[in-house]
Amino acid sequence: MSNKEQNKLPEIFGCNVFNDATMRERLPKETYKALKKTIDEGASLDIKIAEVVANAMKDWAIEKGATHYTHWFQPMTGMTAEKHDSFISPTSDGRVIMEFSGKELIKGESDASSFPSGGLRATFEARGYTAWDCTSPAFLKEDANGMTLYIPTAFCSYTGEALDKKTPLLRSMEAISKQALRILRLFGNNTAKKVITTVGAEQEYFLVDKKLYQKRTDLIFTGRTLFGAMAPKGQEKEDHYYGSIKERIAAFMQELDLELWKLGVPAKTKHNEVAPAQYEIAPIFDTTNVATDHNQLIMDTLKKVADRHGFACLLHEKPFAGVNGSGKHNNWSIATDDGHNLLKPGKTHHENMQFLIFLTAIIRAVDLHADLLRLSAANAGNDHRLGANEAPPAIISIFLGEELTEILEQIEKGQNISAKKREFLEVGVSTLPQMRKDTTDRNRTSPFAFTGNKFEFRMVPSSASISGPNVVINTIVADVLCEIADELEKAEDFNKAVINILRRIIKQHKRIIFNGNGYSKEWVEEAKKRGLPNIKSTVEAIPALISEKAINLFEKHKVFSKTELYSRYEILLEDYINTVKIEAKTMIHISKRQIIPALIKYSTQIAQSISAISNVGDFNTSTQEELLKEITDAMAEFKEKLKILEEALEKAKEIEEDSYKKAKYHYEVVCKSMEQLRKVGDYLETLVDEKIWPMPTYSELLFRI
CATH class of the missing domain: 1.20.120.1560 (Four Helix Bundle (Hemerythrin (Met), subunit A))
Known part of the structure; x- marks a missing residue:
C-alpha cells in the first residue's frame, strides 16, 4: 500500500458500499428516514420508497462505472450465487437508457431447479425468488466483468420455502430479538427497540504456490491432499505461529486488506497461524447477517487476491495430514440496539442479575441442544479436524473460567456472591508497565468459550458459511429466553424468581461447564460419565436436524418449517x-x-x-x-x-x-x-x-x- 493510499484510508474504507453515509447523502430526507425505520425496526418497505432508493443506488453505481447489477444470494451449496443483469433498457428510437426500478431492487427471479433443494422443488418446478435484504448494504465489485452492483438478498421458492442460508438467519435474529426484549422489559428496560446478535468470524486459510497447486489433481478437485507423506519438518518447533510474515505473503495480505476495506469489511488482524503456510484474518464484529455476508466476501476475496499473487488459497478444513487444519472462530454476542452488551457484567446488582440470566440461558441452551450445535459445525472436511490436537473435541462443552464458575457455584449453594479482585501481573522486569490480570485465562481447547463479553464457538469449518451455526445459536438461546420470560412474567416475587431460575439452571446444566484440557483422553471419559454426547462424524450428527425436539424448536420460533428441515437433512447427506x-x-x-x-x-x-x-x-x-x-x-x-x-x-x-x-x-x-x-x-x-x-x-x- 502506498503512502498516498494510507493517507486516504478513511476515504477508501467503504468507498464501494451503499452504506448509511452514502444513503444519508443521496436519499431525500423522508426516504432515508423510512428506509432506516425498515432497517432498524423491521417496518414494511413501501414500493414508492424502494423506487427512490433504487434510482439513487443506480445513479451511485453508474457514477462509479457499474454497468450491471446482481441479486447476490447464498443457496444451500454453502457458497454464493449471482446472475448479472445490465442497467440498459431499449428505447423506441433504437437507443438505450440506464434504468433500475424499485421492483427490480426488491425482487428478482432465478432458476431454482439447479440449486440444492432436498426435494422442495422438482426439476420442472424452476421458479425461485430473490428478495432484497436491506439490512445488509449493497456494494460494488470490480473484476474482469467490470464494475457490478451487488444487492444482498434472500432466496426462496415459488411456494415460499427458504432455499438459502440467509432467510433462516434473518428469522432466527428476529426470534432472539423478540424473546430477549421480553427479558429486558421484565428488568425495567423500556427503551431498547431491538436486540441484535453480533459476530466476528476469524478465518483461517492456507496459501500454496499456484504452479505447485496446478500439479496436484487432489487439491484441484477436492481442496485437500489425498496423498502426501509428512515433510521432515512440520510445526514441531512452533516457529511459524505469529512469526515474521514473508514479503510475498505480506504483499498479498496488503492487497487483501485494501480490497476488503473498499467493500466495507473491517479486516483488523492478520498473522501466521500454527501450521506452515497457514494464516488467519479476523474482522471487527458486526450484526450477524452482515458479518455472514462479510465472511463470504472474505473467502471470495482471499481466492481472487491469492490468484493475482501466484498463490492458491485453500479453505479446506484439513488440506494437509499431520499438521493443523483450518477453522473459523465464531465470536458471538448479544446486545441492545443502543449498544449495551448483554454478556457484559454490570456495575449494579440489578445489572448483574440480568447478565446472569442471559449467561445461564446460553448454558441451558447449549446443554439441551449440544447435538444441533455439533451438527452446525459438521461437514466431511471437519471430520478430519475435530478432536485432533489442534481443534476443539467433538464433545460440546462450555468454558467459563474460574471466576464465573465460582460465582455460579455460590448461587447454586445459596451463598453471597463475591468475585475475586483483579491482581497485577508480576513479570519480574522493573522497566515493564504493571498490567492487571484478566479475570480468567483463555482456553483454546474449548469448543464454546466465554471470552469476556462474548462466546467463541471454535468448531465452525473454515470452508463453510457461518450462517448455520448462528441460526442454531440464535434459535436455541431464543427458546430458553422464552421459557424464562414465561416464568418471570407470572412471578409474584420477581427477584426471588430470578434466583430460583438461576439455581435450577446451574444445578441441571453444570455438567456442560468444563474449564480443563479438552484435548485430553481423561476429558473424553469424564464427558461420558457426565452424559455429554460425543458425536464423532458428520453422518452421526445429521439426524439431529429432524428429531422431534428440533422440529418443535424451529417451528415454534418460525425459523424452519418441518418441510424445510427435512430438505436440509437430505441436502447435508447428499453433500457428504x-x-x-x-x-x-x-x-x-x-x-x-x-x-x-x-x-x-x-x-x-x-x-x-x-x-x-x-x-x-x-x-x-x-x-x-x-x-x-x-x-x-x-x-x-x-x-x-x-x-x-x-x-x-x-x-x-x-x-x-x-x-x-x-x-x-x-x-x-x-x-x-x-x-x-x-x-x-x-x-x-x-x-x-x-x-x-x-x-x-x-x-x-x-x-x-
Missing part, C-alpha cells in the same frame, strides 16, 4: 456422499494414472541398475535388491488396496435409495478404504526418487513460498 465419492474417484484417478506409472518407472530403473552392475562383475547389489523388493511388495499392496476402494465405490451404487444408509456406508466403508490406500501410498512416496514421484510433496507445498 458426493464429497466422499469425488475424493474416492480422485484417489483412484491419481493412483492409476500417476502413482502406479511412477512406481513402475522407478522399479524398472532399479532392476536395470541391478542387471547392469551384475553384468559388469560380481558386485554387491543387496541394497538395490532390498529396495526393489520393498517397492514391489508395497506396489502389490497398493494395488490390492486400490481394488478394495474401487469395489467399495461400486457397491455403494447398489444401496437402496436411503440417503442416510448411503452416507453411513461412505463414512464406514469408502472412507476407511481411502485411508488404507493412502497409508500405503504415503509410504511409497518415502521410497521413490522425488524427481520421479508424480506430484509436488509436502516439503514443496508447505515450505517453498
Whole structure:
C-alpha cells in the first residue's frame, strides 16, 4: 500500500458500499428516514420508497462505472450465487437508457431447479425468488466483468420455502430479538427497540504456490491432499505461529486488506497461524447477517487476491495430514440496539442479575441442544479436524473460567456472591508497565468459550458459511429466553424468581461447564460419565436436524418449517456422499494414472541398475535388491488396496435409495478404504526418487513460498 493510499484510508474504507453515509447523502430526507425505520425496526418497505432508493443506488453505481447489477444470494451449496443483469433498457428510437426500478431492487427471479433443494422443488418446478435484504448494504465489485452492483438478498421458492442460508438467519435474529426484549422489559428496560446478535468470524486459510497447486489433481478437485507423506519438518518447533510474515505473503495480505476495506469489511488482524503456510484474518464484529455476508466476501476475496499473487488459497478444513487444519472462530454476542452488551457484567446488582440470566440461558441452551450445535459445525472436511490436537473435541462443552464458575457455584449453594479482585501481573522486569490480570485465562481447547463479553464457538469449518451455526445459536438461546420470560412474567416475587431460575439452571446444566484440557483422553471419559454426547462424524450428527425436539424448536420460533428441515437433512447427506465419492474417484484417478506409472518407472530403473552392475562383475547389489523388493511388495499392496476402494465405490451404487444408509456406508466403508490406500501410498512416496514421484510433496507445498 502506498503512502498516498494510507493517507486516504478513511476515504477508501467503504468507498464501494451503499452504506448509511452514502444513503444519508443521496436519499431525500423522508426516504432515508423510512428506509432506516425498515432497517432498524423491521417496518414494511413501501414500493414508492424502494423506487427512490433504487434510482439513487443506480445513479451511485453508474457514477462509479457499474454497468450491471446482481441479486447476490447464498443457496444451500454453502457458497454464493449471482446472475448479472445490465442497467440498459431499449428505447423506441433504437437507443438505450440506464434504468433500475424499485421492483427490480426488491425482487428478482432465478432458476431454482439447479440449486440444492432436498426435494422442495422438482426439476420442472424452476421458479425461485430473490428478495432484497436491506439490512445488509449493497456494494460494488470490480473484476474482469467490470464494475457490478451487488444487492444482498434472500432466496426462496415459488411456494415460499427458504432455499438459502440467509432467510433462516434473518428469522432466527428476529426470534432472539423478540424473546430477549421480553427479558429486558421484565428488568425495567423500556427503551431498547431491538436486540441484535453480533459476530466476528476469524478465518483461517492456507496459501500454496499456484504452479505447485496446478500439479496436484487432489487439491484441484477436492481442496485437500489425498496423498502426501509428512515433510521432515512440520510445526514441531512452533516457529511459524505469529512469526515474521514473508514479503510475498505480506504483499498479498496488503492487497487483501485494501480490497476488503473498499467493500466495507473491517479486516483488523492478520498473522501466521500454527501450521506452515497457514494464516488467519479476523474482522471487527458486526450484526450477524452482515458479518455472514462479510465472511463470504472474505473467502471470495482471499481466492481472487491469492490468484493475482501466484498463490492458491485453500479453505479446506484439513488440506494437509499431520499438521493443523483450518477453522473459523465464531465470536458471538448479544446486545441492545443502543449498544449495551448483554454478556457484559454490570456495575449494579440489578445489572448483574440480568447478565446472569442471559449467561445461564446460553448454558441451558447449549446443554439441551449440544447435538444441533455439533451438527452446525459438521461437514466431511471437519471430520478430519475435530478432536485432533489442534481443534476443539467433538464433545460440546462450555468454558467459563474460574471466576464465573465460582460465582455460579455460590448461587447454586445459596451463598453471597463475591468475585475475586483483579491482581497485577508480576513479570519480574522493573522497566515493564504493571498490567492487571484478566479475570480468567483463555482456553483454546474449548469448543464454546466465554471470552469476556462474548462466546467463541471454535468448531465452525473454515470452508463453510457461518450462517448455520448462528441460526442454531440464535434459535436455541431464543427458546430458553422464552421459557424464562414465561416464568418471570407470572412471578409474584420477581427477584426471588430470578434466583430460583438461576439455581435450577446451574444445578441441571453444570455438567456442560468444563474449564480443563479438552484435548485430553481423561476429558473424553469424564464427558461420558457426565452424559455429554460425543458425536464423532458428520453422518452421526445429521439426524439431529429432524428429531422431534428440533422440529418443535424451529417451528415454534418460525425459523424452519418441518418441510424445510427435512430438505436440509437430505441436502447435508447428499453433500457428504458426493464429497466422499469425488475424493474416492480422485484417489483412484491419481493412483492409476500417476502413482502406479511412477512406481513402475522407478522399479524398472532399479532392476536395470541391478542387471547392469551384475553384468559388469560380481558386485554387491543387496541394497538395490532390498529396495526393489520393498517397492514391489508395497506396489502389490497398493494395488490390492486400490481394488478394495474401487469395489467399495461400486457397491455403494447398489444401496437402496436411503440417503442416510448411503452416507453411513461412505463414512464406514469408502472412507476407511481411502485411508488404507493412502497409508500405503504415503509410504511409497518415502521410497521413490522425488524427481520421479508424480506430484509436488509436502516439503514443496508447505515450505517453498
